Amino acid sequence: MTLLSTIKKPQDLKQYSSKELYYIAKDIREKILSTVSVNGGHLASNLGVVELTLAIHSTFNSPVDKIIWDVGHQAYAHKLLTGRQEVFDTIRQYGGISGYPVIEENVHDCFGAGHSTTSLSAALGMAIERDLAKRNNHIIAIIGDGSLTGGMAWEALNNIGHLQKKVIIIINDNQMSISPNIGSISRYLNGLRTAPMYEDIKRNTVTALEKIPLIGKGLSKTIERLKNSLKYFMINGIVFEELGFTYIGSIDGHDIEAMQIALQQAAISRAPVIIHCVTKKGYGCDYALKSPDVYHGIAPFNVKTGELLKARKVKTFSQVFGESLVDLAEKDKRITAVTAAMTSGVGLQRFAKVHSNRFFDVAIAEQHAVTLAAGMAAAGLKPVVAIYSTFFQRAFDQILHDVALQNLPVIFAVDRAGLVGHDGATHHGVFDLSYMKMIPGMTIMAPCNGAELTEMLRFAVEQDNPVSIRYPRGSSEIFTKQQNSWPLELGKSEIICTGREVVIWAIGNMVAVAYQCAQQLQEEQISATVVNSRFLKPFDTELLKKLASSSRLIVSLEDNVIEGGIGETIAIELVRNNINTPFIPLGIPDKFVSHGNIGLLRKELGLDSKTICQQIKAELAR
Ligand SMILES: Cc1ncc(C[n+]2csc(CCOP(=O)(O)OP(=O)(O)O)c2C)c(N)n1
Structure with missing residues (x-):
């Protein structure tokens, strides 16, 4: 039995000393490595925030306190500490838990993400609600130095600083976006990290902070007394200070105790706080630490060597x-x-x-x-x-x-x-x-x-x-049966094969699926024309008119939502041109599609060749 397995909810962490939390950190890393090596996923970012996540959850009280992960690709340790150990091996798999925080998945995922730089705005929104309701829970946003390069972060900082709403922002600075981080913000953070007085300041202030007995009321005088030492920190984070924040940093994000102290200090501050913590992407795993960009998001790999299980042969x-x-x-x-x-x-x-x-x-x-x-x-x-x-x-x-x-x-x-x-x-x-x-x-x-x-x-x-x-993710050689090829003509589609009964008008990677359908239909003596649309706009209305007049059914095929896609385009063109050939638009329906293997997702959506052929046959039989 691991120590990690005793953690059913974040509050269970509070029984453990910070030394014991390092054992849990080890368990978490092992679990992340063994799972990601099988399922694929975000590795380096997750390994880098294990101690930080433990410090946050052992200090605060989720879900009363709100913990918001920017991008959300680094929330695996958070998932393991919030009741999802049993299902962790289903992560990113069809029907399993998501690789990102999702509101409906768990009460501790208070804000979903996947796109970067949303956490600070969301945190401010929650802080406004909290203050209107006169509660005093904490709102903590964790944002990477990469995500801090997004404009929304600065729009939110501007707003939070102005409103002086109490939000705790943790900048997880690992000097990396997916590749090494770039830009003048990154340079500024680097300057803070390497400020000459940093070690002394840290030591002095940590000593002072250690004298704080407990978080709670009656500490405001202690804070006042600490102000002088905090000023040193503020000088370091002058830009943040000018924006209206208390800046604490930089702190070693792998030092659980130091992070806990910083978080406790942030908790009792009245102003919005920025804690600048420094971590290493891939921490605790040699190959991920050495090449954090390669192991940012990775396909299944050999857990011992880090080598990919399937080498890619064709060009993407x-x-x-x-x-x-x-x-x-x-x-x-x-x-x-x-x-x-x-x-x-x-x-x-x-x-x-x-x-x-x-x-x-x-x-x-x-x-x-x-x-x-x-x-x-x-x-x-x-x-x-x-x-x-x-x-x-x-x-x-x-x-x-x-x-x-x-x-x-x-x-x-x-x-x-x-x-x-x-x-x-x-x-x-x-x-x-x-x-x-x-x-x-x-x-x-x-x-x-x-x-x-x-x-x-x-x-x-x-x-x-x-x-x-x-163009899609993955192999560029998904379809090799092109007929008339080049040159391209503006707004002109390409006929891949001709048949009498049905026209399958496909776009992009769905041309390959349309061709498969045509072959399967052929086996049942149903002949199909397959059109490679090439252009959605301008659309090849002339070809549509010609084909529609000589066939019994038109089917459109796209992996875009039908609304506004090629299905809707064809429907409009048919109406505009008074054509009443039966038409089935196939594509992504009006809903958000979950995660999993693309083949399984297509099946679920009826976009695999077998289901498409069944629909075509049913329509032709009517
Ligand atoms: C709007 C948007 N653009 C691009 C991405 C792709 N992306 C995912 S994580 C990431 C790097 C984020 O860097 P950072 O916030 O520093 O996190 P780290 O992985 O270094 O912990 C990028 C560019 C995204 N998720 N959202």
């Missing part, structure tokens, strides 16, 4: 994108590449090296990335902004107001479009066709394989208007 869409852009930028010196803290995720590592003066990683700042690109385009450059579909959602107004309204030739490389699998609802990229399509002047494309992505990029660079190209 992201790799094809990155390589194609390097080549295009060789010829066209106007091309720049912009990413928001996802250089490697979107495949731009080589571009960053080869065309370093035209590569811009702006940190977790999707809105800024888009308007930065708008500025570049207005000045004559050809920016390509590569961001995951789900994170582009952040920049909707920038895409609309700063780019499209001015008809600027910015290329949006929309990576991880469609279902992404184990990261779940916060990360599925199933809305971009809809939010891009409603924007006037936007050209929208989706390749069915890597070769087509290369062509689409080349085509996009030649356009004088905003262009969005969406």
Whole structure:
């Protein structure tokens, strides 16, 4: 029996000394390693916050006190301490617990996340409610130095500092975003961490803090007496102090006792507090510590060596994108590449090296990335902004107001479009066709394989208007049966195979599924035409009209929500052109899709070839 197994709820931690908490830390690390090595998931970030999580839960009283994790990818220890040990091995699996905090999953997950830089605003919202209700519970937000580069964090700091609402903000500074953190905020934190007087200040103040008997009433005089020593801290965190916060730091986030003392001090402060704690991503595991970027989010691996269990053989869409852009930028010196803290995720590592003066990683700042690109385009450059579909959602107004309204030739490389699998609802990229399509002047494309992505990029660079190209996670060789190939023509779709009874009009990675359906139907003497839509906008209405008039059924297939996607587009075109051929729109229904293996999710949604064929046959039989 491990000590960890005695913890059924966070309050159970209070019976243990800080020395014993280190044994629990060891148990937690083992559990995280053994589980993530099988399920895949976020490793390095979680290993880095084990002691910090223990310090928080042993000091505060969740769920009365609210603990908010920014991004939420680092909440595994939190899950293990809040009643989820028994189901922890189901994490990120279909039907299992989520890899992120989810309000409906557990009472200790007081605010869900997956996208970065939301915790401080949410914390302030909760603090406002608490004060209106005249309660005195604590609200604690934990935000990484990477997430602190997001604009929303500074909007919230501005607001919290102004309202002077009591919120405890823990900056978990590990000098890393997914890759090493960048930017002047990171430089500032680095300065604080390495301030020359830091060790002395810490020692003096910790000695003073140790004299505090208990948290509670009657301590305000003690605090007053401590003010002088705290001033030293404040001098270090002058920017935060000027914003209206008490700054405590920097503290070693792996030192449970030091963190507990800092948290107790924060608890009795009247002002909002920032605790700056320093941790190491991957702490306690050699390979993760050595390459925290590689082990940030990782597929199943050998727990002893850290080696991936399945080596990737084929190129991903992201790799094809990155390589194609390097080549295009060789010829066209106007091309720049912009990413928001996802250089490697979107495949731009080589571009960053080869065309370093035209590569811009702006940190977790999707809105800024888009308007930065708008500025570049207005000045004559050809920016390509590569961001995951789900994170582009952040920049909707920038895409609309700063780019499209001015008809600027910015290329949006929309990576991880469609279902992404184990990261779940916060990360599925199933809305971009809809939010891009409603924007006037936007050209929208989706390749069915890597070769087509290369062509689409080349085509996009030649356009004088905003262009969005969406492509999925994973292999770029999902479909190899293209017929008439190139060149691309604006707004023209491609016929993959022809049949008499049914037209399956698919877009992007669903072309592969449509083709599978056609083959399966063929076995039952039902012949199908498969269309690779290529463009959603402009849409190939002429081809639709032609095919609709000679077939019994039209089916659209997309891994975007049907609302606003290709299904809705076809429905409108059919109505506009007075065509009454029966039509079935297939895609993501009007709900948030959970996490798990993509094959299982597709089955659940009726988007696997077997279920699609059954629907087609049922409709044709009517
Ligand atoms: C809006 C948004 N953009 C990008 C991401 C992808 N992402 C997930 S974690 C992460 C790095 C976060 O760094 P930090 O907050 O310092 O946490 P750490 O992993 O270092 O603990 C990024 C960029 C995201 N989750 N949300």
